[in-house]
Amino acid sequence: MALTVKHPHNYLPLFEKIDKNTSFHLIIDVLTSSKYKAILTTNAPIYPHTLRDFWANPEIQSEKKVPYAITSKVGEKLVQISPSSISTTFGLNNQARKTSFEKQELHAEFIKRGYEGQLKGVTIFKPNFPAPMKFFFHTLLTCVSAKTTAFNEIPLKIQY
Secondary structure (H helix, E strand, O other): OOOOOOHHHOOOOOOOOOHHHHHHHHHHHHHHHOOOHHHHHOOOOOOHHHHHHHHHOOEEEEEOOEEEEEEEEEOOEEEEEOHHHHHHHOOOOOOOOOOOOOHHHHHHHHHHOOOOOOOOOOOEEHHHOOHHHHHHHHHHHHHHOOOOOOOOEEOHHHHO
């Protein structure tokens, strides 16, 4: 059976700096010089058949009740996805990173970045940011998220 690419999950960002988008040049520079450039610009095709196989039999690997990987069989091959494998694949080198942030710390940073909405709950909305930050979050949401939230929301995992 031939593999078919699932196109809605294979978007790449456009990091072209032109006169019409000068207000976005700083964000484009941030994204293209960040350690996340590989994740944002790698054209990793998603194949529905293998994706269905993977999610047909996943097992959560954990140690002391703390999950560290998802293992599943695709065809005859055992596949394991973990933060470590993602970090290695995309050259992130971020295994010693901070894994949680205080809500006040997040809110202070969002206000510093121009957020103009209410910061009461955990949902942050793109329309409340200035255009360059909307572009930044849109790029992250379109290129690396699971696409399981509303079009104008920033999921909590992406916020962190």
